Amino acid sequence: MTEKTYDVIVIGAGASGIMTAIWAAKASLQVLLLDSRDKIGSKILISGGGRCNVTHRDVTEKDYASGNPRTLRNILRTFSSAQAVDFFREAGLEFVTEEDGKYFPKSGSARTVLDALTGMLEKVPVTVETGRKVVRVTFDGKLFLVEGSGFGFFSRTLAVCTGGLSYPETGSDGAGYLIAFGFGHRIVPTAPVLTPLTTDDPDWKNLSGIALPSRLSFWAGGKKVVASEGNFLFTHFGFSGPAVLDISRCWVCAEAEAKPELLADFLPEEEGEHLREDFINAARDYPRRSVERFLSAKLPERFVGVLLKKTGASPDMTLAQLRKEDREYIIRYLHHCPLKITGALGYEKAEVTAGGVDLNGVDSKTLESKLQPGLYFAGEVLDVDGRIGGFNFQWAWSSAVAVARAIAKRLG
Ligand SMILES: Cc1cc2nc3c(=O)[nH]c(=O)nc-3n(C[C@H](O)[C@H](O)[C@H](O)COP(=O)(O)OP(=O)(O)OC[C@H]3O[C@@H](n4cnc5c(N)ncnc54)[C@H](O)[C@@H]3O)c2cc1C
Known part of the structure; x- marks a missing residue:
């Protein structure tokens, strides 16, 4: 002493x-x-x-x-x-x-x-x-x-x-x-x-290493509560990157009864209308181009593969073959992509x-x-x-x- x-x-x-x-x-x-x-x-x-x-x-x-x-x-x-x-x-x-x-x-x-x-x-x-x-x-x-x-x-x-x-x-x-x-x-x-979130969805986990700009929105009780913007990173356990860390607080603190949901917009700079026009123009000018190739000009190829799988579209389908309702579903999915969250990584990996x-x-x-x-x-x-x-x-x-x-x- x-x-x-x-x-x-x-x-x-x-x-x-x-x-x-x-x-x-x-x-x-x-x-x-x-x-x-x-x-x-x-x-x-x-x-x-x-x-x-x-x-x-x-x-x-x-x-x-x-x-x-x-x-x-x-x-x-x-x-x-x-x-x-x-x-x-x-x-x-x-x-x-x-x-x-x-x-x-x-x-x-x-x-x-x-x-x-x-x-x-x-x-x-x-x-x-x-x-x-x-x-x-x-x-x-x-x-x-x-x-x-x-x-x-x-x-x-x-x-x-x-x-x-x-x-x-x-x-x-x-x-x-x-x-x-x-x-x-x-x-x-x-x-x-400010912690990464986990998923048990193997499709998303397989995209580990891919980073995309995103706009995330957190929903609870059927209402949009908050949004965050920034890089989104797919990892072997789920999702990370600044946009995810920022919105993680809502997820971690949400009541289960409020049925929390996390939706991602993976083309935040491109309005739905703009993407639709691009689809229509490309279908007119390059009808035999595959939907996969068309989307891969905007997004990483591996991500497009998962997107098509999740929306039920065949990767070799051409733009001419794509039905209007399928095109609309893909556009909607890209801008309002539901992410299945199973939890968060906890204090070991939480910044705050x-x-x-x-x-x-x-x-x-x-x-x-x-x-x-x-x-x-x-x-x-x-x-x-x-x-x-x-x-x-x-x-x-x-x-x-x-x-x-x-x-x-x-x-x-
Ligand atoms: C990976 C990571 C990245 C981050 N990046 C940023 C960023 O870029 N910008 C930003 O604004 N924030 C960032 N943060 C958050 C920011 O680092 C913290 O909010 C900030 O450091 C908190 O400072 P603090 O002094 O309150 O606590 P701490 O930095 O946690 O310091 C607490 C100190 O107290 C000591 N201590 C604890 N218990 C005892 C005890 N019983 N006896 C003696 N000493 C004790 C510890 O050893 C430690 O040195 C990040 C956090 C992490 C984990």
Whole structure:
């Protein structure tokens, strides 16, 4: 047990914990950053396919799901995506912005994002201890005591930045929920989201490796609930890619009684009318061309093979032989393709955890516990999850800065 008392101990050195520590140290506080793993920021390194989508140009509370939109809005305003970009630029990171507003490091490597953060940790400076798995947190009326195997540290305030349950090999195993629960917090039931979906349909599984642009729509109770757009990837277990990950939340959280359905439009850029005209013109100009060849000019050949099988059309059928009703069925199927979903891959492969520490149990501007003064939460441990596009990191940055500023004010 060390005698030294820190101003703040930050548990968890992922995106939110590193950022909390930096901003608290920038405010001249004595900060100890603890992580259970030997290296910090593991999830940052695997994020965005190794490129790390640091933030997004346009971030609002509509890009997230949470139990308290007001808190979400307050916190996002505390530290906007523009401020996050400025912060990283000051730390030496250069960016590229993609057309859809996503910010990536110009290097194309998540390593440079983590290097920028570790550079800041050294500069401000923050004391970092790795290989320190926190198993017990208590408050003696004045100080927090943070304990694990062979260590115990005291602090005036505590920031829990332990993440959720996703990708447990990066160190996030739900420990923060237990700490919060120990102080009386309600934990909103968790679920793995931004996760690939599974199917038992062998035809789709045989298309493993094919990627297509798509527009997906999720239906429940006979009504369209939400849509997502982007790349769609067929895999040996089912479906992945950004469009699928984005809509996975609806599937995972849907009630079975609502009879959820997932429909895919595999030619999202081409309206039904346009495709129909193409069919008619091609049948007039090249009547002996096969339907398969006609469609393969627009879509991958293997995909067309499955499409024809599913719509009952023979692959050698010519455009002249194709009956009007069969043509209409193919067009409809392409634009409203029903996908049989059997489940989701779970926390092991889910980018984010939905649910977590109830936002109604924390202050809406500072994220300080309403039950234990001096206790704060930031990042994914809270009941907030964003869609694909840099929104989850932005939540980590914004909530971290809100917490660090609040702690500085409290102790200042
Ligand atoms: C594959 C993948 C790709 C992603 N890509 C993107 C992307 O490009 N853009 C985006 O915005 N979001 C992305 N995300 C989501 C984003 O990475 C997370 O939302 C974000 O990292 C959460 O940060 P956090 O600090 O709250 O938690 P985490 O990053 O999970 O960090 C928690 C830390 O706490 C430590 N810890 C946990 N328990 C203890 C304990 N008991 N004692 C000590 N330490 C502990 C862990 O070791 C870990 O280092 C991706 C996620 C994954 C899995």
